[in-house]
Amino acid sequence: MGEHEEKIEIMRKYLTDMSTGFYCHIGGEVPSKKINNALKTFAQGMDSDTIIGFYDTTSFGSGKNGYIFTDDKMYYVEMFEKPKKLWYDDIKPVSYTHLRAHETCADL
Numbered sequence: 570m571g572e573h574e575e576k577i578e579i580m581r582k583y584l585t586d587m588s589t590g591f592y593c594h595i596g597g598e599v600p601s602k603k604i605n606n607a608l609k610t611f612a613q614g615m616d617s618d619t620i621i622g623f624y625d626t627t628s629f630g631s632g633k634n635g636y637i638f639t640d641d642k643m644y645y646v647e648m649f650e651k652p653k654k655l656w657y658d659d660i661k662p663v664s665y666t667h668l669r670a671h672e673t674c675a676d677l
Contacts, residue, residue, distance in 0.1 A: 572640070573619070573621070573640055576621045576640060577595060577596035577597075577621045577622075579621075580595055580596065580621045580622035580638060581595045581596075584622045584624065584638075587624070591624060591625055591626045591627075591635070592623075592624075592625040592627075592630045592635075593622070593623070593624055593625070594622065594623040594625070595621070595622050596620065596621055596622065597620075599620055599623045600632070602632065603623065603625060603630070603631070603632025604617050604620070604623075604632065605632075606631055606632040606633045607623070607632050607633070607635070607637055607644070609633075610633045610634070610646065610652070611633075611634070611644055611645065611646035611652035612637050612644035612652070613652070615637065615639065615644055616639070619639040619640040619641070620637060620638070620639055621638050621639060621640060622637070622638040623635060623636070623637050623638070624636040624637075624638075626647070626648075634646055634647065634648055641656060641657060641658070642654050642655060642656045642657060643655045643657070
């Protein structure tokens with residue numbers, strides 16, 4: 570299994586759990602009509618062969634709004650907003666530290 574297929578399997582495991590009633594599609598299961606609509610409205614320049622998941626947030630499932638996860642970035646647009654891209658490499662690491670009752674963030 571290649572890296573792209575591994576990412577699809579991870580998406581398959583978690584995307585439907587994140588869904589809040591919208592349409593979810595994994596990897597090559599994204600209908601071509603939705604891909605075409607997304608390319609026109611918010612994912613210009615995207616290589617459809619790199620799609621690992623699509624979370625369509627439109628009311629009727631047109632694919633004109635939502636989040637497309639690819640191998641190296643996410644394309645997204647919310648209603649009445651401009652399209653955006655987020656490269657995964659730009660995400661800063663986050664860690665969680667449990668504070669004891671007498672500690673504050675300044676003590677770290």
